Amino acid sequence: MATSTYNGKTFTFKHGVHPEEFKDLSSHCAIQRMPFVEEYILPLGQHIGAPSTPLVTKGQKVARGQKIASPAGFVSVALHAPVDGEVSGIGLFANPSGQMVPGIKIRTDPYSTQKMAAVPVDLESLDNKGFINAVQEAGIVGLGGAAFPSHVKLAIPEDKKCDYIMLNGCECEPFLTADHRVMVEHPEEIIDGILILNKFIKARKAFIGIEVNKPDAIAALQKLAATSRFPVEVIQLAVKYPQGAEKMMITAILGKEVPHGKLPLDLGVLVANVGTVKAIADYFRLGQPLIERIVTVTGTAVKNPANILVPLGTPMKDVIAWSGGVTGDAARILLGGPMMGAVQKTLDTPVVKGTSGILILGNDLVKDITEYNCIRCGRCVEACPLYLNPSMMGLLAKKGRWEEMLDYHVLDCFECASCSYVCPSGIPLVQSFRVAKGILREKAAKEKTAGQS
Amino acid sequence: MTPYNKKLSVSTSPFLKAEDTTPEIMMTVVYTLVPVVLVALYYFGLGALLVILTAVFSCLFTEWLFNKPGQRYATLKDGSALITGLLLALTLPPGFPLWMVFIGGFVAIALGKVMWGGLGQNIFNPALLGRAFLQAAFPTAITTWSPPDGRYFSLRGTNGALPFFQGTNVDAVTSATPLARMKFDHLPTDSLDLLLGATGGSLGETCALLLLLAGVFLLLKKIIDWRIPLAILLTVVVFSGIVHLVNPEIYPSPVFMVLSGGLLLGAVYMATDLVTSPITPKGTWIFGIGIGVLVVLIRLWGGLPEGVMYAILLMNAATPLLNKFTRIRTYGYTN
Numbered sequence: 001m002a003t004s005t006y007n008g009k010t011f012t013f014k015h016g017v018h019p020e021e022f023k024d025l026s027s028h029c030a031i032q033r034m035p036f037v038e039e040y041i042l043p044l045g046q047h048i049g050a051p052s053t054p055l056v057t058k059g060q061k062v063a064r065g066q067k068i069a070s071p072a073g074f075v076s077v078a079l080h081a082p083v084d085g086e087v088s089g090i091g092l093f094a095n096p097s098g099q100m101v102p103g104i105k106i107r108t109d110p111y112s113t114q115k116m117a118a119v120p121v122d123l124e125s126l127d128n129k130g131f132i133n134a135v136q137e138a139g140i141v142g143l144g145g146a147a148f149p150s151h152v153k154l155a156i157p158e159d160k161k162c163d164y165i166m167l168n169g170c171e172c173e174p175f176l177t178a179d180h181r182v183m184v185e186h187p188e189e190i191i192d193g194i195l196i197l198n199k200f201i202k203a204r205k206a207f208i209g210i211e212v213n214k215p216d217a218i219a220a221l222q223k224l225a226a227t228s229r230f231p232v233e234v235i236q237l238a239v240k241y242p243q244g245a246e247k248m249m250i251t252a253i254l255g256k257e258v259p260h261g262k263l264p265l266d267l268g269v270l271v272a273n274v275g276t277v278k279a280i281a282d283y284f285r286l287g288q289p290l291i292e293r294i295v296t297v298t299g300t301a302v303k304n305p306a307n308i309l310v311p312l313g314t315p316m317k318d319v320i321a322w323s324g325g326v327t328g329d330a331a332r333i334l335l336g337g338p339m340m341g342a343v344q345k346t347l348d349t350p351v352v353k354g355t356s357g358i359l360i361l362g363n364d365l366v367k368d369i370t371e372y373n374c375i376r377c378g379r380c381v382e383a384c385p386l387y388l389n390p391s392m393m394g395l396l397a398k399k400g401r402w403e404e405m406l407d408y409h410v411l412d413c414f415e416c417a418s419c420s421y422v423c424p425s426g427i428p429l430v431q432s433f434r435v436a437k438g439i440l441r442e443k444a445a446k447e448k449t450a451g452q453s
Numbered sequence: 454m455t456p457y458n459k460k461l462s463v464s465t466s467p468f469l470k471a472e473d474t475t476p477e478i479m480m481t482v483v484y485t486l487v488p489v490v491l492v493a494l495y496y497f498g499l500g501a502l503l504v505i506l507t508a509v510f511s512c513l514f515t516e517w518l519f520n521k522p523g524q525r526y527a528t529l530k531d532g533s534a535l536i537t538g539l540l541l542a543l544t545l546p547p548g549f550p551l552w553m554v555f556i557g558g559f560v561a562i563a564l565g566k567v568m569w570g571g572l573g574q575n576i577f578n579p580a581l582l583g584r585a586f587l588q589a590a591f592p593t594a595i596t597t598w599s600p601p602d603g604r605y606f607s608l609r610g611t612n613g614a615l616p617f618f619q620g621t622n623v624d625a626v627t628s629a630t631p632l633a634r635m636k637f638d639h640l641p642t643d644s645l646d647l648l649l650g651a652t653g654g655s656l657g658e659t660c661a662l663l664l665l666l667a668g669v670f671l672l673l674k675k676i677i678d679w680r681i682p683l684a685i686l687l688t689v690v691v692f693s694g695i696v697h698l699v700n701p702e703i704y705p706s707p708v709f710m711v712l713s714g715g716l717l718l719g720a721v722y723m724a725t726d727l728v729t730s731p732i733t734p735k736g737t738w739i740f741g742i743g744i745g746v747l748v749v750l751i752r753l754w755g756g757l758p759e760g761v762m763y764a765i766l767l768m769n770a771a772t773p774l775l776n777k778f779t780r781i782r783t784y785g786y787t788n
């Protein structure tokens with residue numbers, strides 16, 4: 001690894017924005033394990049794809065790590081009990097997106113321990129198919145927030161080849177520090193995870209992309225990468241939002257764009273979040289399926305910002321209370337970061353596989369924004385990482401001219417919100433693109449069904 | 454225990470916002486105009502003050518007039534009418550009759566902005582549109598220049614002309630603008646005078662140095678697009694430079710071309726008007742180059758001594774097309 005074009009340099013993509021980071025609130029806080037609470041609610045659809053099929057019945061005793069629901073099809077994963085206890089209900093529960101969805105409720109056995117009946121999986125005995133199956137059975141999904149089943153990505157079609165495994169450690173959303181702490185505290189597991197992945201993927205090299213605002217994470221992984229049996233290179237990325245978007249990271253590191261309608265794999269790249277790779281390592285080393293995750297609890301209205309290892313299914317209000325609670329000034333609850341996070345009405349919903357952070361903002365950050373007409377200043381154009389024209393799309397959206405927005409590639413917009421962030425006229429750009437995309441998709445779906453009948 | 458359960462308004466992300474707001478941007482532009490205004494007052498005295506006050510009042514009044522009752526003051530706060538008023542005043546001669554100034558301001562806002570649907574919807578720069586109207590309606594008055602003679606407290610003969618009268622200009626005889634002197638008599642003006650502004654001309658056309666400084670400031674603040682002034686100035690320098698080399702007797706030097714007349718005022722404040730210039734980088738280049746070429750063409754071979762106003766208005770008209778045809782290539786697409 002003596003020669004590398006990457007050595008010491010910092011890379012990035014074009015455009016993007018620089019919102020205030022707010023990471024100092026929690027970036028120094030070591031991960032704390034949250035004790036068990038009385039009750040856990042586990043929605044069956046915590047991932048993208050078909051909700052899992054329950055395997056337990058009401059009143060049944062379950063053990064920590066025991067599978068309680070199995071994948072329903074290929075794009076679906078298993079679900080496991082996070083504690084020893086008893087199934088106290090199977091029914092509809094509110095999920096973080098505000099709908100009532102089917103789930104399993106577990107009443108915790110007061111004597112439940114951290115122990116698990118699990119045994120490590122013997123990697124040597126697995127073939128490719130067995131490996132993919134194992135990842136699916138471990139319930140592992142992308143932990144960066146998307147919750148896409150990991151094994152689906154790992155099932156590389158015959159005609160494609162993965163040259164690079166690319167780990168995403170950017171964590172470009174302000175406030176969030178969960179990935180940061182994983183990299184600082186668990187670098188061995190991350191490198192191990194890469195080796196496990198590569199046993200089956202057989203890539204040429206692995207990259208770990210990290211924004212330079214996490215020098216301790218860069219140092220920790222660089223040290224291990226230097227002695228790794230497989231070439232692993234830590235790439236320093238500029239602190240810029242949305243550097244952690246899959247496309248932006250690939251472009252920063254490889255200098256290539258992911259062509260429209262293609263996948264990273266078409267460029268020979270497999271992208272995974274650092275936390276996801278750690279989860280894979282945990283499963284194959286310890287036999288622990290995905291039953292807990294690290295959640296950053298932070299915000300300007302949280303008393304003690306923290307990074308907490310939370311058993312899945314823990315009601316969010318318990319997590320907040322355990323961290324020390326909120327100040328009287330709390331104005332908004334968000335799941336995820338302030339740029340793309342989803343606003344919550346209540347904290348009664350549970351932490352699920354995709355919960356990377358619980359953000360409670362005070363009135364200092366929740367301001368009324370006066371909207372002015374678009375002055376065509378072009379700041380949104382200069383901000384959009386996908387080179388879209390938010391100004392134009394915003395004008396069209398305001399007039400309800402959805403169809404014309406297609407011409408401006410509105411469907412490519414990945415809702416990073418950089419445009420709304422910079423707009424001096426306070427125009428709800430990304431907000432209107434979300435609406436437009438919904439309407440256009442619905443229309444397309446309707447036309448499709450109409451065409452079929 | 455949870456105070457946030459009581460009343461939680463549910464708006465959507467993002468919750469972070471860059472600091473600049475539209476009124477702040479507009480006001481920054483206004484602040485940079487203050488020195489330019491002061492220089493105008495220094496050279497032209499009370500006449501300049503009256504022209505400026507009238508133009509600003511007229512623009513604000515017109516904006517107020519066309520706002521819905523109940524929110525009459527709403528759009529005054531965004532600062533754009535104030536800018537239009539100031540810019541319009543800066544394009545007028547110091548002795549311009551005030552009633553004409555008032556009409557210019559009215560036209561600038563009513564026909565230049567309100568008619569299109571308000572801020573951001575107009576195609577033409579409102580101040581220039583107002584000025585173009587005045588040029589068409591009052592061709593004599595608008596080309597009657599007083600010299601910067603340091604008469605601070607006396608009125609220029611024509612400022613106080615009654616409505617529908619032009620007034621007699623008693624002191625304008627000797628003070629054709631540098632551009633007119635060049636065009637019609639081939640008499641150059643000293644570059645230093647041009648830089649400092651001690652020449653005849655409109656209020657804001659005089660002190661090139663200040664305009665350059667203001668331009669640099671606005672560029673650094675990223676309020677105006679650097680490509681536009683750069684494209685205009687480069688084009689003018691190169692184009693007029695070539696012509697000058699071919700026949701230095703007849704055609705003025707590029708330095709003169711840049712420093713004289715309304716070029717800098719136009720390049721810094723009018724062409725860069727966010728609303729009426731293209732939004733795509735490529736479109737912006739074409740826009741600037743177009744203005745540069747038109748300015749040189751009109752100045753050297755057209756019937757008028759100055760062409761900045763028409764050059765910008767023409768390219769304003771082309772802006773929607775430029776926006777349309779210079780689409781930015783979306784990420785992941787091949788064109």
Ligand code: SF4
Nearest residue numbers: 374375377378380423
């Ligand atoms: S940033 Fe806002 S005001 Fe500026 S061009 Fe974009 S939409 Fe218009």
Ligand code: SF4
Nearest residue numbers: 384413415416417419
């Ligand atoms: S939200 Fe969409 S349009 Fe706005 S900057 Fe992000 S990708 Fe571009």
